[in-house]
Amino acid sequence: MSIAQAILEALESLSGNKLRSGLTVLGIVIGVAAVIAMLAVGQGAQASITGSISGIGTNLLFVFRGGSNDEVRNTKPLTIGDADALKDRFAAPSIEGVAPALEESAVVSFGGEQTSPQIFGVTPAYFQVRNLALAEGEFFTEEHLLGRASVVLLGPEVAETLFGHADGVTGETVRIEGQPFRVIGVLESRGGGAFGSEDNQMIVPFSTAQARLIRRSANDRVDIIFVQAVSGDLVLQATEEISQILRTRHRTPVGADDFTIFTQQDLLTTFESITGILTIFLGGIAGISLLVGGIGIMNIMLVSVTERTREIGLRKALGARKRDILAQFLIESSLLSLIGGIIGIIFGWLISYVVGQIAVASGTPFSPVVGFNAIALATIFSAAVGLFFGIYPANRAASLEPVEALRYE
Amino acid sequence: MAGLAAGLVDRSMSNVIEAHDLTKVYKMGEVEVQALRGVSFNIQRGEVIAIMGPSGSGKTTLMNTLGCLDRPTSGQYILDDEPVASLNDDQLADIRNRKVGFVFQSFNLLSRQSAITNVELPLRYSGKLEGRRERAIEALKAVGLEDRMTHRPYELSGGQQQRVAIARAIVNNPAIVMADEPTGNLDSKVGKEIMDLLLTLNRESGTTLIIITHDPTIAEQTQRVIRMRDGLLESSK
Numbered sequence: 001m002s003i004a005q006a007i008l009e010a011l012e013s014l015s016g017n018k019l020r021s022g023l024t025v026l027g028i029v030i031g032v033a034a035v036i037a038m039l040a041v042g043q044g045a046q047a048s049i050t051g052s053i054s055g056i057g058t059n060l061l062f063v064f065r066g067g068s069n070d071e072v073r074n075t076k077p078l079t080i081g082d083a084d085a086l087k088d089r090f091a092a093p094s095i096e097g098v099a100p101a102l103e104e105s106a107v108v109s110f111g112g113e114q115t116s117p118q119i120f121g122v123t124p125a126y127f128q129v130r131n132l133a134l135a136e137g138e139f140f141t142e143e144h145l146l147g148r149a150s151v152v153l154l155g156p157e158v159a160e161t162l163f164g165h166a167d168g169v170t171g172e173t174v175r176i177e178g179q180p181f182r183v184i185g186v187l188e189s190r191g192g193g194a195f196g197s198e199d200n201q202m203i204v205p206f207s208t209a210q211a212r213l214i215r216r217s218a219n220d221r222v223d224i225i226f227v228q229a230v231s232g233d234l235v236l237q238a239t240e241e242i243s244q245i246l247r248t249r250h251r252t253p254v255g256a257d258d259f260t261i262f263t264q265q266d267l268l269t270t271f272e273s274i275t276g277i278l279t280i281f282l283g284g285i286a287g288i289s290l291l292v293g294g295i296g297i298m299n300i301m302l303v304s305v306t307e308r309t310r311e312i313g314l315r316k317a318l319g320a321r322k323r324d325i326l327a328q329f330l331i332e333s334s335l336l337s338l339i340g341g342i343i344g345i346i347f348g349w350l351i352s353y354v355v356g357q358i359a360v361a362s363g364t365p366f367s368p369v370v371g372f373n374a375i376a377l378a379t380i381f382s383a384a385v386g387l388f389f390g391i392y393p394a395n396r397a398a399s400l401e402p403v404e405a406l407r408y409e
Numbered sequence: 410m411a412g413l414a415a416g417l418v419d420r421s422m423s424n425v426i427e428a429h430d431l432t433k434v435y436k437m438g439e440v441e442v443q444a445l446r447g448v449s450f451n452i453q454r455g456e457v458i459a460i461m462g463p464s465g466s467g468k469t470t471l472m473n474t475l476g477c478l479d480r481p482t483s484g485q486y487i488l489d490d491e492p493v494a495s496l497n498d499d500q501l502a503d504i505r506n507r508k509v510g511f512v513f514q515s516f517n518l519l520s521r522q523s524a525i526t527n528v529e530l531p532l533r534y535s536g537k538l539e540g541r542r543e544r545a546i547e548a549l550k551a552v553g554l555e556d557r558m559t560h561r562p563y564e565l566s567g568g569q570q571q572r573v574a575i576a577r578a579i580v581n582n583p584a585i586v587m588a589d590e591p592t593g594n595l596d597s598k599v600g601k602e603i604m605d606l607l608l609t610l611n612r613e614s615g616t617t618l619i620i621i622t623h624d625p626t627i628a629e630q631t632q633r634v635i636r637m638r639d640g641l642l643e644s645s646k
Binding site: 005012013310311316317318319320322323401402403406 | 476478498499517538577
């Protein structure tokens with residue numbers, strides 16, 4: 001029997017009981033749609049996180065105090081001197097920019113409103129290294145730094161909280177830890193990213209922070225050094241150079257570094273593995289519903305085999321071999337799940353689209369991605385479900401004895 | 410030598426069925442039921458035979474065995490020169506497909522398929538895809554239903570449905586046609602038409618016809634009656 005003929009016949013047989021076939025297909029539709037939507041949401045989250053990590057700068061490296069293992073004791077803090085040493089063009093040719101920073105959370109108030117975002121004390125190099133852009137106003141300069149000027153750049157969220165709006169606030173004076181600071185600019189919104197509070201920060205000149213806001217035991221201490229590599233290919237090279245310079249300066253033995261270098265790539269990898277796990281987890285849960293749909297197919301196919309016992313007996317009497325009957329029922333169950341799979345893909349895509357629209361409407365730039373892999377996976381998986389759960393009923397049909405089957409009432 | 414060879418050829422030419430000492434034992438739980446207790450007979454090519462007997466006499470078992478739906482527990486059975494007693498399921502399916510046509514009491518048509526698709530069914534399983542539509546049309550013409558080819562079974566009368574079933578039985582040019590109470594579900598007038606059709610087809614194509622029946626008036630129209638009782642041949646007229 002030709003395949004086309006067999007498929008046609010299976011379709012006829014399935015359409016003979018439309019409601020039942022429809023309900024069975026529905027189980028698969030829900031399963032596949034859930035898988036597609038979940039994978040899309042997972043991939044969307046991944047894309048959004050990746051995007052926001054890329055947004056925090058280009059070819060960025062972070063240098064922290066403290067070793068990567070507990071063995072290292074008496075760690076030396078990072079200092080301005082360390083940061084200056086990294087600027088050495090000859091010792092560190094792969095480094096484009098260096099921005100030491102102090103970081104703490106501080107209370108800021110205006111009128112009756114107050115909030116306590118992160119505050120960074122930075123040098124002007126920071127803006128370039130971190131890829132920052134302003135919605136209004138301007139960045140502070142070396143002059144502000146030298147003069148320990150009481151100026152601040154607000155994140156849009158901070159401005160929103162204090163003023164009720166994020167524009168036209170340049171020139172206002174806010175109080176940070178009780179001291180007056182003039183707002184000279186507002187950062188461009190980056191949205192809620194991987195770090196949640198990219199918009200919820202304030203930036204003041206390094207010297208101002210050092211002198212008036214963020215007190216450290218030693219005067220030249222810094223909390224973190226942001227380093228920008230010349231290019232993406234040179235990030236590893238830059239890591240090597242930073243290590244060399246800091247090891248020499250801190251006089252640490254090899255293998256007992258008292259600092260940690262974290263690259264943007266490390267961050268990406270970490271978050272990608274987190275979102276990857278999340279995606280698998282979501283997909284797995286959705287997969288369970290696909291499994292349930294598959295059991296639905298098996299159930300219906302078993303009913304169908306029982307109902308059509310006489311038909312099977314007749315076909316066998318007319319010369320159908322075991323594999324003819326097997327193929328007939330397997331084609332039916334595979335068709336059920338394949339149809340369900342196709343409708344499910346469409347539905348899943350619709351759900352992802354709606355989720356994306358809701359996200360946009362609620363101000364979160366997050367778009368679920370219906371990937372080709374997800375579609376391929378769902379199609380293959382649903383067809384496999386149909387085949388797998390069709391095997392038992394089909395085998396049962398195929399091994400019916402023609403005599404018994406013909407006599408079945 | 411020549412005479413012996415000629416004799417062998419002649420024997421195989423004349424006998425379409427050779428059954429020798431067929432027995433069939435069913436196990437119904439603990440109890441063993443002997444449905445056939447050693448049945449031997451030959452049927453010649455082109456013969457019309459009735460198999461009669463009361464319920465439980467083993468005639469259904471005999472029909473199943475002759476129709477290759479079931480294997481005998483022991484004994485020899487040669488159908489159209491092929492020993493079939495020891496074939497496996499798929500080989501039996503192939504024999505049924507090529508050599509046996511079935512006509513059932515309750516027609517057993519596929520209700521969702523048109524008459525012509527029903528008639529084509531055996532050809533599909535035989536793998537002869539070329540020209541199967543033409544052969545199905547030919548078979549439907551032979552039973553006088555050329556104007557009902559695209560009708561579904563529920564659009565046909567009982568007699569017409571049985572004609573479709575007969576067309577299905579003869580479409581693959583089988584060696585034997587087995588009819589199990591072919592008129593049992595029909596009124597006597599239509600039943601007579603069906604019997605006439607079966608006998609006409611037998612005359613025209615020479616296909617051996619075996620009818621299982623309770624009805625003595627049908628048995629009268631056959632050339633030979635095999636009577637069964639308690640798993641044995643009672644008489645072979």
